[in-house]
Amino acid sequence: MDGLVSVDGEVSAAVRAADGEAFGGLAERYRPELRVYCYRMLGSYDEAEDLVQEALLRAWRYRGSFQGRSTFRAWLYRIATNVCLDFLDRHPRQPRPGGTGRPTEVPWLQPYPDRLPEPVAAREAEPEAVAVARETIELAFVVAIQHLPPRQRAVLILRDVLGWSAAETATLLETSVAAVKSALQRARPVLREHLPERRAVQATAAPLAERERELLRRFMAAHERADMAAFADLLSEDVRLSMPPLPYSFAGRAAVVAFVEDALGSGSPLHRGQWRGVPVVANRQPAMAGYIRLPGEPAYEPQVLDVLRVEGTRITEIVAFEPGVFGAFGLPAILL
Incomplete structure (x- = not known):
């Protein structure tokens, strides 16, 4: 509490001294966690980056409204929340029906690079911060929460x-405790409805498990050899x-293997290309940045970022993102 x-x-x-440099330095301490918060709200890493910047600029512009009645952190969260709600009010959007007829496709979805981790503070050190469970940053959670009204x-x-209390949340949203409790009661069943049935629960921010690293190694090797049998296994x-923002999704091993085989088959311009995979971590899940070198080309060019969900000894979901997300992961533009 003394730190707060x-x-x-x-x-x-x-604020009293109108010292922008000092104020900015203090606000910057909270940028990483505000970025993750806005990412969960929006489902888009690029939008989260932009809106956190807007929130911090707004905080400086309206710095005189900070009277110390709440913590500085809570005040920043209020501003970030309002920025997100304003954005979602101006840009309303809904998940679209997926291949199964259920609204499971989120075209604006982007992965979150784990090279930008969320700071974790123990409750003893900072009562308003909690260690964030792994599953609340996974893509499945981010997709599911997009089904809720903002x-x-x-x-x-x-x-x-x-882990905010109902009273703290009500103060931030300028509403009543009863309204907060009612909103939470309505939100939880919707969230459960859209989460995978066998979603792994791992309340930890630890590095990938060895089984995940091993599956990722085998996944990259299958791509580099274009080995469909190894891939299917x-x-x-x-x-x-799924492949956001493209409106394509495939369900079931046979359908997924058929699609990948067709994409790499003799009728595809990628057929004679050579693949190289770079292991990364996205949303605390194993992921591969796939590069391809086509015949006659000197370098490997970015092609796809595959984020994997692993349950037991199998891959249960692949979310394939376009190479425009490579920059957020600090990945090279080409490989030689």
Whole structure:
């Protein structure tokens, strides 16, 4: 608590002195966790980056409204929440029906690069911060929460992910405790409906498990050899493949293997290309940045970022992203 008091006192002093550099330095401490918060709200890494920047600029512009009645962190979360809600009000959007007829496709979905981790603070060190469970940053959770109306989304993240009390959440959203409880009661069943049935629960931010690293190695090797049999052996029977923002999805091992085989088959311009995979971690899940070198070309060019969901010894979902996301992961533009 002493650390919180110190930060808030420094903020008040920076506000009184109109010291932009000091205020910005204090606000920057919270950028990483605000980025993850906005990412959960929006499902898009690029939009989260933009809106966190807008929130911090808004915080400086309206710095005089910080009176110390709440913590500086809570005040920043209020501003970030309002920025997100304003954005979603201006750009309303709904998940579209997937291949099964259920609204499981989120065209604006982007992966979150784990080279930008969310800081974890113990409750003893910072009472308002909690260690974030792995499953609340996984793509399955981010997709599922997009089905909620924006204010319900904010309530669920603040209450169930960040561990804020109903009173704290009500203050932030400028509503009543009863309204917060009601919103949470409505949000939880919707979230459960859209989460995978066998979703792995791992309340940890630890590195990938060895089984995940091994499956990722085999996944990359199968791509580099264009070995369809080895690729098929990695997949669960009910595996799913989606490719946001493209409106394509495939369900079941046979359908996924057929699609990949066709994409790499003799009729495809990729057929004679050589693949190289770079292992990365996205949303605390194993992922491969796939590069391809076509005949006559000197370098491997970015092609796809595959994020894998692993259950047991099989891959149960592949979300394939376009190479425009490579920059956020610090990946090279080409491989020689």
